[in-house]
Amino acid sequence: MNDALYDQAIIAEARSKTGAGRLDAPTVTAECDNPLCGDRITVDLAVQDGAISDLAHKTRGCLLTQASASLLARYAKGGDVAAARELRAAIDAFVKGQDDERFAILTPVRNAKSRWDCVTLPFQALADALADLEKRG
Amino acid sequence: MNPIRQDFPAFDRLDRPLHFLDNAATSQICRPALEALVRFETDDRSNVKRGVYARAERASVAFDDARKAAMEFLNAPSPEEIVFTSGATLGLNTAAHILQDRLKPGDVILVSLLEHHSNLVPWQLAAERRGASLRAIPVTDGGRLDLERLDELADRVKIVAVTHASNVTGAITDVARLRAFCDATGALLVLDGAQRAAHGPLDVQALGCDLYAFSGHKCFGPTGIGVLWGRYDLLDSAPPFLGGGEMIRRVSIERSTFAPPPHRYEAGTPPIGGAIALGAALAWSMAQDWDRLGAQERELAGRMLDGLASLPGCRIYGDTGTQQRIGVVSFELEDVHAHDVCQLLDSDHGVMLRGGHHCAQPLMERFDTVATVRASLAPYNDGADVDALLNGLEAVRRKLA
Numbered sequence: 001m002n003d004a005l006y007d008q009a010i011i012a013e014a015r016s017k018t019g020a021g022r023l024d025a026p027t028v029t030a031e032c033d034n035p036l037c038g039d040r041i042t043v044d045l046a047v048q049d050g051a052i053s054d055l056a057h058k059t060r061g062c063l064l065t066q067a068s069a070s071l072l073a074r075y076a077k078g079g080d081v082a083a084a085r086e087l088r089a090a091i092d093a094f095v096k097g098q099d100d101e102r103f104a105i106l107t108p109v110r111n112a113k114s115r116w117d118c119v120t121l122p123f124q125a126l127a128d129a130l131a132d133l134e135k136r137g
Numbered sequence: 138m139n140p141i142r143q144d145f146p147a148f149d150r151l152d153r154p155l156h157f158l159d160n161a162a163t164s165q166i167c168r169p170a171l172e173a174l175v176r177f178e179t180d181d182r183s184n185v186k187r188g189v190y191a192r193a194e195r196a197s198v199a200f201d202d203a204r205k206a207a208m209e210f211l212n213a214p215s216p217e218e219i220v221f222t223s224g225a226t227l228g229l230n231t232a233a234h235i236l237q238d239r240l241k242p243g244d245v246i247l248v249s250l251l252e253h254h255s256n257l258v259p260w261q262l263a264a265e266r267r268g269a270s271l272r273a274i275p276v277t278d279g280g281r282l283d284l285e286r287l288d289e290l291a292d293r294v295k296i297v298a299v300t301h302a303s304n305v306t307g308a309i310t311d312v313a314r315l316r317a318f319c320d321a322t323g324a325l326l327v328l329d330g331a332q333r334a335a336h337g338p339l340d341v342q343a344l345g346c347d348l349y350a351f352s353g354h355k356c357f358g359p360t361g362i363g364v365l366w367g368r369y370d371l372l373d374s375a376p377p378f379l380g381g382g383e384m385i386r387r388v389s390i391e392r393s394t395f396a397p398p399p400h401r402y403e404a405g406t407p408p409i410g411g412a413i414a415l416g417a418a419l420a421w422s423m424a425q426d427w428d429r430l431g432a433q434e435r436e437l438a439g440r441m442l443d444g445l446a447s448l449p450g451c452r453i454y455g456d457t458g459t460q461q462r463i464g465v466v467s468f469e470l471e472d473v474h475a476h477d478v479c480q481l482l483d484s485d486h487g488v489m490l491r492g493g494h495h496c497a498q499p500l501m502e503r504f505d506t507v508a509t510v511r512a513s514l515a516p517y518n519d520g521a522d523v524d525a526l527l528n529g530l531e532a533v534r535r536k537l538a
Contacts, residue, residue, distance in 0.1 A: 005480055006536070037476055037493040038507040060507060062474035063537070118476070 004108040005115070006063065013105055014066035019073020021056045028136075030129035034121050036114075039065055043072070043125040047133060051080045057122060064109060064118040072122040075102055081130060088127035091120055139519040141430075144168050144421065145357075148517065156488040156522040160355070161304050161465045161513035164335055166418070167357040173199075173417035174359060177410045185409055186383070200409055203416025204399075207364045210419040211349065212340040218372065220365040220399040221412050225331040226255040228350030228365035229298075231402055232327050233259035235348070235367065235375040236296055239325075242268030246296045247324070249274035249282050250503050251303045254496040256329040260298055274299065276503050280306025280455025280467075284314045294324045301333035301349075305495050305511065306455025307438075307465035309333065316345040325371070331355055335515065336434070336463050337427035338419075341366055353411065357515075358418035362411035365402070372398035379404040430516045437514055437523055438464040444527040450538060451530070454504050464514030467495070470530065473537045475508040478530070481537075486529030488522070 026044035033040050039061035046054035055077040059069040068091075076084045094103040095116045109119050142148040147165040148155060157165060183193040185200045204216045213219060222228040240246070246260045250273050257271075264270055272290055275283045280303060297319055302309045312328065319326045327348040330339065334351035341349050348371065353362040377384050377395050381404035386394040395401050439459045445451045450471030456462060470478055475492030482488040491511045494501045501507060512526055 005484065006477065011537070038498065038501065039474075040507075062476040064477075112480070115476070115480070 005112055007105075007108065009105040010067045010108070011063060013070050014063045016070050017066070018070035019055055019057055019077060020059065020069070022058055023054055023056045026056075028129045028133045030125045030132060032121055032125035032128060034061070034065070034117050036117060037062070039118070039121065041065065041069060041122050041125045043122065043129050045076075045126075045129050045133070047081060050082070052076055052078065052084055057125070059122065061121065062118055064106075064115055065121055068106065068119040069122040071103065071106075072126060076126055081133075084126060085130055088120070088123045091123045095119065139517055142517045145517050146171055154487050154521070154525070156486070156525045158512040158514065158518065158522060158526060159489045159491045160335065160515035160518075161332060161511060162491050163354045163360070164357050164515050165517065166359060166414075167421045169421045170358045170414040170418035174410050174414035177413045182410070184406055196409060199413045199416075200407070203412045206416035206419045206423075207366075210334075210338050210423060211364070211366050212338070212342055213366050214342065215369065217398055218366055218369050220367065220372070220402045221407050222350070222363045222365050222402075223361055223408070224352040224354065224363035225329060225350045226352075226363075228352075228363050229256050229327070229329060230259040231365050231378050232298070232348045232350060232367070233263040234378045235371060236325060236327070237263040237267055238375060240264070240267035240269040240295055243293060244269040244295045245272050245293045246270070246298060247272050247274060247290060247294045249299045250276040250499050251280075251282060251300050251305070251308070252298075252497065252499070253300065253304050253329065253331065254498070255331075256298055256300060256327075257499070260296070269295070273499070276500065279308070281308040282310055284311055287314070287318050291318070291322050294322055296327060297324050298327040298329070300329045300331075302330075302336070302463045302465075303455070303497075303500075304332050304465060305467045305497050305500055305509065307332075307462040307467075307513075308456060309461045309463060311461075312344045312346065319345075332463060332465065337425070337431070338423050347371060353415040353418065356418060356422060358415035359411045362408050362415045364415075367398075369398060372402070377401050377404065381405045383407070425516070433516070434464040434514050435459040437518060437520065438462070438466065440520065440523050441466055441512060441514075441526065444523065445530075448527070448530055448534065450534065454506070454509055464518075465511065466513070467509040467511045469506060469509050470534055471538060473533060475510045477537060478510045478533055481533045482526070482529045485532065486525055488525050488529050490526075 023044035027047040031042045042058040044056045094100040181195040185197045207219045208216045325347045328346045330351035335356040348367040350365045354360040384404040454467040479490045479492035
């Protein structure tokens with residue numbers, strides 16, 4: 001049962017639309033699809049001196065993806081690239097059961113395996129953007 | 138309660154109501170199919186067409202009887218035209234394999250914007266191998282094939298491969314119009330019957346198609362089994378699709394000669410229990426009064442469509458009438474994602490729906506959307522299922538919209 005999946009904390013986080021939008025001049029952009037439902041997120045990063053100075057995401061997705069995208073903006077924006085690289089693995093570990101305060105509001109998703117991809121999608125887009133950045137050197 | 142539920146073990150022991158409205162994805166198994174499966178696996182389990190002991194004999198006879206049941210269900214002329222596959226997907230891939238050698242560079246396969254990916258991708262692969270291309274019949278705002286446009290699409294069409302009924306809008310295809318087109322152009326007609334087969338027996342001879350594929354799991358049988366019917370001369374005209382046991386006549390190290398259809402396309406040990414159970418499911422279907430079940434389905438579909446139409450912010454994709462359709466209805470609630478609707482309808486209301494692109498991305502694009510919610514009916518559904526759906530949607534709308 002996923003009774004709490006749509007609790008007020010998740011709905012509020014999704015509606016906060018933290019970081020929603022596009023950047024005018026991103027250093028790197030990545031687009032990521034969820035093949036299950038066709039949801040799509042585009043993440044723009046502005047990177048300066050090893051730090052993510054700005055981040056914006058355009059998210060076409062369910063409430064869970066939107067809430068997760070807001071969390072992405074909260075935790076990656078303003079931080080350094082090295083820390084951002086860890087986020088993709090961290091949310092993966094979180095849905096599989098490892099405690100992580102940052103993602104606590106997403107706890108109900110743990111019981112809904114078919115929705116794990118909804119919350120990891122924004123972080124996958126971030127990881128793709130960072131990988132692209134690294135490739136460029 | 139709908140009395141037909143007695144024929145479906147899923148309803149035997151329930152701790153909460155089962156408002157199962159995802160029948161277009163997979164239906165519940167009927168009791169005769171499940172019993173046939175258990176009987177085979179318990180009393181007759183052995184390989185077919187190999188053993189000479191009585192147990193193997195019983196298995197072989199039951200397997201052959203299943204093929205005959207599929208023949209009767211489709212009103213096919215002969216059991217040799219019934220190929221057991223793993224489902225509609227393998228059936229359509231096999232169909233594409235059988236027909237692809239007829240394509241020359243520049244030839245066209247006519248598909249449609251309504252197609253499920255399984256009746257699209259195999260043709261793309263065949264076209265690529267042969268230097269041919271795909272062309273799509275457009276879809277009307279009502280979610281039907283726009284057959285008025287057929288004649289302008291005719292140039293170099295060698296194969297027409299379309300759905301018999303849409304898994305998104307529920308529209309039933311006007312096959313007679315396509316048959317006339319094929320007669321005029323000499324094209325071969327392939328129908329994807331994955332949706333239509335769940336709504337009663339068929340007559341491939343009256344339809345006038347050349348190949349027809351469907352899945353067992355959508356028409357009250359088990360998963361992992363399906364049927365490809367094909368005109369014998371077509372089945373006999375192509376090389377095998379997969380190599381292995383069962384499909385050969387004589388094998389040496391250098392080369393083999395192949396068994397005639399249908400065995401040519403059934404390499405390896407078949408899903409024997411699945412085939413026998415499918416035969417039982419099709420026999421169950423043939424024993425039903427489909428005039429009554431069809432009327433029941435139209436009544437429920439009408440109730441659903443009316444209810445959705447009066448729900449604020451609800452957009453229905455496709456025709457809102459109940460004629461020339463199966464009970465498959467797609468819709469969207471304004472500002473609420475399809476998967477959020479589906480999750481809440483299940484957790485809070487016990488209603489099982491499908492959300493997503495329904496493996497029909499070109500159609501989603503045609504309707505300028507990403508994902509819809511789909512409710513689909515089977516004979517065991519009743520008014521309580523539709524009411525639970527409509528009440529649940531109203532509650533979700535209040536919560537999230």
